[in-house]
Amino acid sequence: EPEVTQTPSHQVTQMGQEVILRCVPISNHLYFYWYRQILGQKVEFLVSFYNNEISEKSEIFDDQFSVERPDGSNFTLKIRSTKLEDSAMYFCASREQGWDNNEQFFGPGTRLTVL
Amino acid sequence: SQKIEQNSEALNIQEGKTATLTCNYTNYSPAYLQWYRQDPGRGPVFLLLIRENEKEKRKERLKVTFDTTLKQSLFHITASQPADSATYLCALDDRRALTFGSGTRLQVQP
Numbered sequence: 001e002p003e004v005t006q007t008p009s010h011q012v013t014q015m016g017q018e019v020i021l022r023c024v025p026i027s028n029h030l031y032f033y034w035y036r037q038i039l040g041q042k043v044e045f046l047v048s049f050y051n052n053e054i055s056e057k058s059e060i061f062d063d064q065f066s067v068e069r070p071d072g073s074n075f076t077l078k079i080r081s082t083k084l085e086d087s088a089m090y091f092c093a094s095r096e097q098g099w100d101n102n103e104q105f106f107g108p109g110t111r112l113t114v115l
Numbered sequence: 116s117q118k119i120e121q122n123s124e125a126l127n128i129q130e131g132k133t134a135t136l137t138c139n140y141t142n143y144s145p146a147y148l149q150w151y152r153q154d155p156g157r158g159p160v161f162l163l164l165i166r167e168n169e170k171e172k173r174k175e176r177l178k179v180t181f182d183t184t185l186k187q188s189l190f191h192i193t194a195s196q197p198a199d200s201a202t203y204l205c206a207l208d209d210r211r212a213l214t215f216g217s218g219t220r221l222q223v224q225p
Contacts, residue, residue: 004158033212033213035213042215042216042217042218043153043159043204043206043215045213045214048211048212055211056211056212058212089156091158093158102147102164102208103149103161104149104213105161106158106159106160107158108157109156109158
């Protein structure tokens with residue numbers, strides 16, 4: 001069964017460093033998302049991406065964040081200068097095209113630890 | 116902005132009983148309401164989706180209801196099993212993004 005994959009599974013970085021989290025969505029999906037979950041808290045929407053541009057973004061997704069689909073398979077989230085409060089699980093998700101196909105398929109997540 | 120409340124942080128039931136989880140929201144009714152399962156350290160897994168014009172949806176042992184007047188969804192697992200133990204997340208879907216509740220942790224005792 002096709003699945004969303006994410007790398008790395010765990011990333012440790014120093015405050016102020018740049019990180020890139022990588023995702024490979026399901027191959028025929030056209031909508032891509034990033035969510036984050038701080039330990040013990042709810043899953044929060046960051047950004048959605050369709051047709052090579054951002055569709056929606058939340059207040060969390062400030063200028064420190066960017067997303068890119070550099071080729072036909074990868075979808076990346078970059079955090080330019082990490083802060084301690086960026087420590088969280090980051091989930092990538094994708095869904096099919098279609099107004100009514102709203103099921104989102106989530107990856108296993110990348111645990112980001114900022115020291 | 117939407118506030119979503121899911122009942123109690125944890126729900127303990129005996130194997131074979133029906134688990135009922137509640138999701139209440141404020142403000143506008145979403146186009147869809149979705150339920151996901153999340154195991155520790157894993158990503159959410161989609162279970163069921165119900166549209167704003169639907170009252171009830173079933174899938175095997177799962178049943179979801181959606182009452183836009185009460186602004187509430189109920190999620191039922193019948194004949195519960197220890198393998199159903201997980202955190203269950205309610206998510207409001209306005210066709211742009213999912214807004215998740217904080218989840219209810221279900222523990223099914225053998």
